[in-house]
Amino acid sequence: MVVSKPGPSLFETPCYIVDAPVVPGIKGTLEWEYFSAGGENPESFYRAFSSDVLEAAFNTPKDRLESLFGQQKQGIVIKASEEQIRAISEHTSHSTKQTKAETKGPVNILKDRAIISSRFGQLFVASSERFEQLRDLNTAVAFMNINQGGMILPVYHTKITWLVMVAQGKGLFEMVGSQSQRQGHYQIVRGCLSVGDFLVIPAGHPITATATGDSNLSTVAFGINAHNNKMNFLAGQKSIWRNVDREAKELSFNMPAREVEEILQKQRQSYFVAGPEQRQQQQYVSSILDFVF
Numbered sequence: 001m002v003v004s005k006p007g008p009s010l011f012e013t014p015c016y017i018v019d020a021p022v023v024p025g026i027k028g029t030l031e032w033e034y035f036s037a038g039g040e041n042p043e044s045f046y047r048a049f050s051s052d053v054l055e056a057a058f059n060t061p062k063d064r065l066e067s068l069f070g071q072q073k074q075g076i077v078i079k080a081s082e083e084q085i086r087a088i089s090e091h092t093s094h095s096t097k098q099t100k101a102e103t104k105g106p107v108n109i110l111k112d113r114a115i116i117s118s119r120f121g122q123l124f125v126a127s128s129e130r131f132e133q134l135r136d137l138n139t140a141v142a143f144m145n146i147n148q149g150g151m152i153l154p155v156y157h158t159k160i161t162w163l164v165m166v167a168q169g170k171g172l173f174e175m176v177g178s179q180s181q182r183q184g185h186y187q188i189v190r191g192c193l194s195v196g197d198f199l200v201i202p203a204g205h206p207i208t209a210t211a212t213g214d215s216n217l218s219t220v221a222f223g224i225n226a227h228n229n230k231m232n233f234l235a236g237q238k239s240i241w242r243n244v245d246r247e248a249k250e251l252s253f254n255m256p257a258r259e260v261e262e263i264l265q266k267q268r269q270s271y272f273v274a275g276p277e278q279r280q281q282q283q284y285v286s287s288i289l290d291f292v293f
Contacts, residue, residue: 044069045206046234048176048186049154052276053208057153057235059267059279068253068263087247109143116231120150121211121272128226140223146171146211149278153236153271154208159229162201168218170194175207193217206234210275238270 046054046069051062058065114122125142128135140160146152148169170193177187193199193209201207203225211217223229233239241249241264246257253260267273 043185045176045186046154048188049174049206049208050188050190053151053154053174053210056151056273056276056279057208057267058263059269059273060263064263068255068260087245109141116271118269118272119147120269120274121146121152123152123271127229134226138225138227140226140229142221142223144219144221146209146217146272148211148214148216149275150272151210151275152208153239153267153269153273154206154234155231156206156234157201157203157229157231159203160223160226161203162199162221162223164199164201164219164221166193166195166197166199166217167220168195169211169215170213171209171211171217173199173207173209175201175205177205203229210277212275212277233271235264236267236270236273237265239264 049057051065054060054065055062109124109126112124112126115125116123121144123142123144125140126134127140128138134140142162144152146169173189173191173193175189177189191199209217234241244252246261249260249264250257273279
């Protein structure tokens with residue numbers, strides 16, 4: 001797979017290439033493109049995930065999500081009004097790069113604070129930017145713990161390929177693969193995880209995992225091509241959509257920006273959330289309490 005780069009903004013024409021998040025593929029012999037914006041032409045990779053995962057990720061019923069991801073059918077190049085183009089062009093995006101002190105010597109990632117955490121899980125990473133011995137090898141090391149019943153929100157890495165081994169517990173995962181040239185649909189890889197299992201997560205492939213059974217799901221991972229990697233979440237309060245202009249969202253999903261943001265912001269959690277099964281149990285208990293009181 002190769003990285004798919006979005007084209008330039010066409011400010012002097014009635015059409016506009018929406019500045020919405022695009023997930024790149026991986027360098028290889030074939031060319032694939034990932035489109036995260038809602039739609040059927042081209043298909044959004046969100047539609048490859050199961051409805052249970054999407055409902056848990058966005059904290060939104062299936063019918064509303066189907067409406068969100070099924071409205072846009074105009075293709076990549078979308079006709080926009082002059083007002084929309086002007087509004088988008090006036091916004092500028094600023095990225096801040098945090099610098100951390102360089103560390104030498106043995107690497108013990110559990111001594112540091114988790115880079116992301118919530119009551120449903122934690123992720124610890126020793127990055128190549130911080131550790132000299134890892135930078136020389138262009139590698140990273142990570143430990144992730146998903147609490148019982150929890151789920152990591154759909155996420156992808158821009159550069160790094162992770163080699164993951166399950167150290168504790170059981171779980172399920174879903175990962176978006178390449179797009180079929182014949183059918184035009186994204187392939188989805190689903191599977192069960194247990195102690196000793198080995199999983200490869202290529203760069204640019206959206207993935208989510210859930211801890212099942214009666215224990216936490218813990219994994220250790222070794223990352224290749226780690227330098228300048230960015231971890232991008234596709235749902236939750238810290239998702240890539242928080243930096244996208246209202247006008248771009250409206251064009252991407254072919255829905256009023258207010259409705260799009262209402263759905264995208266319905267999930268109040270970040271990074272790790274209640275998984276599908278735990279979410280259904282919570283809804284069941286909530287419905288009983290509503291009936292009683």
